[in-house]
Amino acid sequence: MKNIFDAVELKNLHLxxxxxxxxxxxxxxxxxxxxxxxxxxxxxxxxxxxVGAIITGFTSVATNDFYFGGMMRLSDNKLIPQYKKLVEFIHAENCAAISQLALGAFYDKNFVEVPENNLSTENVREIIKMFVDAAIRAEICGFDGVQIHAAHFFFLSRFISPLINHRSDEFGGSTENRAKILLDILRDIKTSTPKLHVTIKINSSDFTGGGLNENESLEICKMLEAGGIDSIEVSGNGTSVGGIKAGVNEGYFADFAARLADEVNVPIICVGGWRSREVMEKFLNQSNVELLSLSRPLVREPDLPKKFLSGESSVAKCVSCNACYRTPAHRCIFSGRRS
Ligand SMILES: Cc1cc2nc3c(=O)[nH]c(=O)nc-3n(C[C@H](O)[C@H](O)[C@H](O)COP(=O)(O)O)c2cc1C
Structure with a gap:
């Protein structure tokens, strides 16, 4: 029987x-x-x-990526001392730290966004190197792992999508060619930082006509397995579904995550709408999924895992209103996280 409080050993990572x-x-x-x-x-x-591990908010690998405001960055060595301190705060509580490496968009020297299909092959290689350099900085900072953000139509998610990528070079066309950017990043990160846990967040589906669908996502996950990925977090566009109710509509990417866990020999993390201990443990025990991840419930109650453990609570208070997307520092409008 799996329990949410089981310790888990993953490649290069104890949770x-x-x-x-x-x-x-x-x-x-x-x-x-x-x-x-x-x-x-x-x-x-x-x-x-x-929580067993914290994956940071998206951390841009580029200095001139202004896709979202207030993004963290690991794009310059001068930032290392500040992120080292962040890791120390996390490690002080016996929690693992994973940096989510992301690119919102590639901007040229005049700060103009370059669409995926207009990037030269050399630009794509430059982007791969930016991810690898950021992973090296993450390792210097003391992070236990890095997550390649290939979900939610961030750059890598758009790049692997047949809806967006119409390139004719080695990085476009077939599924294999579109996925090459992920596999090259994975290979080079593993070579440069062999002690890091390397995970990826990927769309189960783009949920849009002509986009990445579940079968192709599964195919790409199998390529990542062959490339040595250490774990896969399953998400999708339509990322933060509203109106989730405990025991009613929890775990909206659960079906794909369970299917993937049956087909690859890689630990699967499933995100999206987990709200009650009972449903979470039922799903873990009915599937081969190893780990569950949460975002909004921890915005409202950062100590939710402790409350589950002590028995103080078995259901998250989050009502999935998504107001946290619009508040300063993305605080919950109900609990008002103070800064
Ligand atoms: C305020 C906010 C910020 C988010 N930022 C990120 C992010 O930086 N990277 C990411 O992959 N997903 C991000 N997400 C999506 C969450 O990680 C998660 O996939 C989604 O909210 C579903 O999980 P939940 O039901 O536990 O919230 C964010 C969600 C919210 C509400």
Whole structure:
């Protein structure tokens, strides 16, 4: 029987339980990616709340990527001391730290966004190197792992989508060619930082006509398995579904995650709408999925895992209203996380 509080051993990563804070953008970083006390406080509170690992909010691998405001960055060595401190706050509470490496979009020297199909092959190789350099910085900072963000129509998610990628070079066309960017990033990160756990967040489906569908996502996950990925977090476009009710409509990517866990020999993390301990454990026991990740419930209650463990609570208070997307520092409008 699986219990959410089982310790789990993954490649290069020990987790004290099966609960992971899924990447959640706080929007608190300065334009250059600098972070300070408000960010440290949020991450320390989350770590103290009992999750097994925290995946940081998306952390851009580029200095000139302005896709979202307040993005963290690991694009420059000068940022290393600040992110090292972030990791220390997380580790102080016996929690693992994973940096979510992302690219919103590629911008040229004049800060103009370059569409995926207009990038030269050399630009694509440059992007691969930016991910690898950021992973090297993450390792220097002390992170236990990195997550390649290939979901939610961020750059990599668009790049692997047949709806967007119409390139005619080695990085476009067939599924294999579109997935090559992920496999090259994975290969080079594993070579450069062999001690890091390397995970990926991927769309189960783009949920849009002509986009990545479940069969193709599964095919790409099998390629990632062959490339040595250490775990896969299953998500999808339509990322943060509203109106989730405990025991009614939890775990909206669960079917694909379970199917994937049956087909690949890689630990699967399933995100999306987990709200009650009972449903979470039922799903873990009815599938080969190993880990569950949460975002909004931990915005409202960073100490939810501790409440589950003590028995103080068995259901998250989050009502999935999505107001946290629009508040300063993405606080919950009900609990008002202080900074
Ligand atoms: C305020 C906010 C910020 C988010 N930022 C990120 C992010 O940086 N990277 C990411 O992959 N997903 C991000 N997400 C999506 C969550 O990680 C998660 O996939 C989604 O909300 C579903 O999980 P939940 O039902 O537990 O919230 C964010 C969600 C919210 C609400």
């Amino acid at each position: 004290k339980n099966r609960l992971i804070r899924s990447a959640t953008w706080e929007g608190l970083a300065e334009t250059d990616g600098s972070i300070g006390d408000d960010t440290y406080k949020i991450y320390h509170e989350l770590a103290a709340g009992g």
